[in-house]
Structure formats: C-alpha cells, structure tokens
Amino acid sequence: xxxxxxxxxxxxxxxxxxxxxxxxxxxxxxxxxxxxxxxxxxxxxxxxxxxxxxxxxxxxxxxxxxxxxxxxxxxxxxxxxxxxxxxxxxxxxxxxxxxxxxxxxxxxxxxxxxxxxxxxxxxxxxxxxxxxxxxxxxxxxxxxxxxxxxxxxxxxxxxxxxxxxxxxxxxxxxxxxxxxxxxxxxxxxxxxxxxxxxxxxxxxxxxxxxxxxxxxxxxxxxxxxxxxxxxxxxxxxxxxxxxxxxxxxxxxxxxxxxxxxxxxxxxxxxxxxxxxxxxxxxxxxxxxxxxxxxxxxxxxxxxxxxxxxxxxxxxxxxxxxxxxxxxxxxxxxxxxxxxxxxxxxx
Amino acid sequence: xxxxxxxxxxxxxxxxxxxxxxxxxxxxxxxxxxxxxxxxxxxxxxxxxxxxxxxxxxxxxxxxxxxxxxxxxxxxxxxxxxxxxxxxxxxxxxxxxxxxxxxxxxxxxxxxxxxxxxxxxxxxxxxxxxxxxxxxxxxxxxxxxxxxxxxxxxxxxxxxxxxxxxxxxxxxxxxxx
Numbered sequence: 001x002x003x004x005x006x007x008x009x010x011x012x013x014x015x016x017x018x019x020x021x022x023x024x025x026x027x028x029x030x031x032x033x034x035x036x037x038x039x040x041x042x043x044x045x046x047x048x049x050x051x052x053x054x055x056x057x058x059x060x061x062x063x064x065x066x067x068x069x070x071x072x073x074x075x076x077x078x079x080x081x082x083x084x085x086x087x088x089x090x091x092x093x094x095x096x097x098x099x100x101x102x103x104x105x106x107x108x109x110x111x112x113x114x115x116x117x118x119x120x121x122x123x124x125x126x127x128x129x130x131x132x133x134x135x136x137x138x139x140x141x142x143x144x145x146x147x148x149x150x151x152x153x154x155x156x157x158x159x160x161x162x163x164x165x166x167x168x169x170x171x172x173x174x175x176x177x178x179x180x181x182x183x184x185x186x187x188x189x190x191x192x193x194x195x196x197x198x199x200x201x202x203x204x205x206x207x208x209x210x211x212x213x214x215x216x217x218x219x220x221x222x223x224x225x226x227x228x229x230x231x232x233x234x235x236x237x238x239x240x241x242x243x244x245x246x247x248x249x250x251x252x253x254x255x256x257x258x259x260x261x262x263x264x265x266x267x268x269x270x271x272x273x274x275x276x277x278x279x280x281x282x283x284x285x286x287x288x289x290x291x292x293x294x295x296x297x298x299x300x301x302x303x304x305x306x307x308x309x310x311x312x313x314x315x316x317x318x319x320x321x322x323x324x325x326x327x328x329x330x331x332x333x334x335x336x337x338x339x340x341x342x343x344x345x346x
Numbered sequence: 347x348x349x350x351x352x353x354x355x356x357x358x359x360x361x362x363x364x365x366x367x368x369x370x371x372x373x374x375x376x377x378x379x380x381x382x383x384x385x386x387x388x389x390x391x392x393x394x395x396x397x398x399x400x401x402x403x404x405x406x407x408x409x410x411x412x413x414x415x416x417x418x419x420x421x422x423x424x425x426x427x428x429x430x431x432x433x434x435x436x437x438x439x440x441x442x443x444x445x446x447x448x449x450x451x452x453x454x455x456x457x458x459x460x461x462x463x464x465x466x467x468x469x470x471x472x473x474x475x476x477x478x479x480x481x482x483x484x485x486x487x488x489x490x491x492x493x494x495x496x497x498x499x500x501x502x503x504x505x506x507x508x509x510x511x512x513x514x515x516x517x518x519x520x521x522x523x
Binding site for chain 1: 349350352353354355356359360363384387390394395397398401402405408418424425426427456459460481510514
C-alpha cells in the first residue's frame, strides 16, 4: 500500500500550484468551468452554458500554453531546434474555434487553420520584450535573424495547410463524381490509394446490373400482348432511362454501381434486345470494360381466353371461336465475356 | 470505402521545393556574389512564397472553372492523362512566368522586411559607352543584376524539376492486366 501513497504524493507535487500565478491554477479554473457548464441547464439556445464552457476552453488553452513554456517541458519538446509546443497549443485553439461550434468534430477549417495559427503562436514570444524599467512586457519588433525565421516558419506552415486543403479538394471532387472512387489511381502522381484496385468487384457489379436489367425487362414484357411489346420496343429511347433508374434503385448504392452505364438497343429484325453495361467515359483514354447480354423477344401464339359474341349466327347463344392471341416471350442468353474497350487515341 | 490521400503530391512537392531551394541558392550565390547563408534564405523564402501563391491561385480559381476544364484537371490529377497537351504546355509556361514575378517581388519584400529599407540595385554597366579593353572582358555572368539572377535561378530550378518529371513519366511500369 506504500507505493500507492508514493503515487499520490508524486501526483500531488506535480499538480499543486507552487504559487498563485501558474499554469496549475489555470488548469483548475478550466476544470471548474467545465463542471459548472455541465451543471448549468438552461433552455436552448443555451447561451449561459456556451459561455461557461468557452471559459473552460480558454482557461485550458492558456494553461497548456503556459505549461509547454516551462523549462523542463520546453526542452523535452524541442526537436532539431524547433520547439513544437505551439503546435499543440494551436491544435487546441483550432479545435475550440472551429471544432466545437458546429458539433464536436474538427471541421475542414480547423485542419487548414491549424498550421498558420500554430506558427503565429510560435512567433508571438518574439514580439514581446520585457521592459527593463517596469518589468512588464512591451511590444517590440523582432530582431533581424528572428524575422527571417518567423517568415520561413510562417510560409512553411502555410504550405502545409495548402496540402490539407488539397486533400479536402480531392474529397469534394470524389463526392461530385461518385463513380470515380471505383477507378484505378495507381498511375496518378498526386493521390495514393491504400487499397489496391479490385477489378473483380467492378466486373461483378457490372454483371449484377445486367442481370437485374434483364430481369426487369422480362417482368415487363413476358406474357404481354404483342402489340404492347412492339410499342415498348419502338419507344426504347424513353424506356432506357426508366430501366436505368429501376436498376439503380434496386442495387445498393456504391461507387461501383455509379461506374457502370446501362444501354439497350435492338440489334436485329427478330427483336434481339442487347443490354450493354459500359464502364468508360466517352472521351477518356482509360481502358474500360463492356459487358453485353442479349435477350431475344419473340411472339408466341397462345390460345385466347376471351370470348366474343358473334351476332352473325342466329342460333343462341352467340359464342365466338377462340381467337389466337399473340404474346411475347423473353429469353435471355448469358453474359458475354467482358470486352475491354481499347483506349481511343484522339 | 477506400480513402484517397494526396501523399504522392506531398512527397513530390517536398522534393521539388528542396531541389529548387538548393539550385536557386547556388545560382544566386554565383551570380550576385552574396554569401551562402544569405542566398539560401533568399531562395527558400522565394520558393515557399511562390508555392503558397500558386496554391492560392489554384484554390481560388477552382470554383470558377468551366466544367470541361475541371474534368480535364480531374483526369490529369487522378489518372495522369491529358487529352489536351497544349493546355498543359500553356499552364507550364504561365507557371514559369508567374513564379518568376513572385520570386522577384519576394526578394524586394524580404529586403524591406529584413533591412527596413529598399536595397538599391547595382546598375548595369552601360555597354553602349566605349569601354576600351574592358569591353572585351565583360561576359554576361559578371553583370550583377538582380532580375537577371532571379531569371537564371528560376530557369535552372524549373529545368531540374522538369528533368525529375521526365524521369518519372518515362520510367512508368507497364500495366499488368
């Protein structure tokens, strides 16, 4: 049990404020503010709670700022002549300013403002000099070699925040073109994909699309009267977008789904409907794939079931001979092997 | 859901910045006769500032781009292909001019910040006047003109960067299907 006392004693020595104005005081103030904020219940918009928790954040930032500038901590945090304490403080400032306002997630603004704010924090001690007569800090222009350092650190941090912004830019582009995520980025000299491009998944998704399309066509046309089917086939241009939408709704949303585009055309006089899935942009040089499946729609005679009255005969009851009706039947072949579309050289 | 990180771009840009700083510091030192530390400071400030300005131009202009142009950017960035080589060449030329102007201005600003007053440039010796025997012994490199030095430095660093890009383009592994 003795070592527990030792641990407590060590913690208490570390944490107890040696004097009134020290970082431990600020840390306690911050914890106190957080507790008060948690206990405050006020109706929305919860202004009182927000103000108190802001105080908590400000005290926390100030206490950490003081803490990292303590001599032993500063030496521990200095690598290659660069003191990284300001970056820790800057991270807290950015999380407070941009992370807590819109919910508790560090937002894009938090990331891209973290390096410049940290470099400003790093540079701020160089602007302050203690006045010898009054022992109080006084604003001063930094000396010449320090000026160069400030400029270099500031510019380097701006470059880093540009890199962060580029990451967000690529995410925006990927969100705007959903099919882009399923493509192969190994040739790119800008981005890197940790997961290797999986061609099999992409092809199987294209096969799913074709199968689903064939199924939908079959349910729409099988057993329907021939006149209706012929009309459907002549209006194929209007039917294709509807078919695309149906297939899209039935499949789970994923970037591989958005990659494939469904086309349909009638290829022969005997009404062969060719369903085609393309995974290529029209004017791109990347190799794409094409999957096709052909469905043959033929008419079959089926004994009609409707009875018609025949008024020509005089003998009652007037019945009509069974009339032959023509309906359509759909037979779909299997999916052809994926054909690689050669890149078109313009 | 695969996450796409621009790590390659970061590494390439670090490489380019370091190479450019090294090359330009060397050229500035030889041309302007300033010390090694000073030339490295000039070169690093100029390069970092031009990088920041370049990124800034890109981010500001991206929302205003017409859609075909943006698609070309996207295919170039993600797939390393371009259907429009003249566009690429034009952009490279504009980048050269832009970085030259930014670097020249940044040297002036740096002097302003560091020294507190603008530094007067040494005047080019007037070659029209008769110099006698001296006229024969004034090769181009002896003229300590700051703008010329920045131009040479910029050209040298762009050459080195282009060499690295060529090496990378023509050493591509063939795609395995």
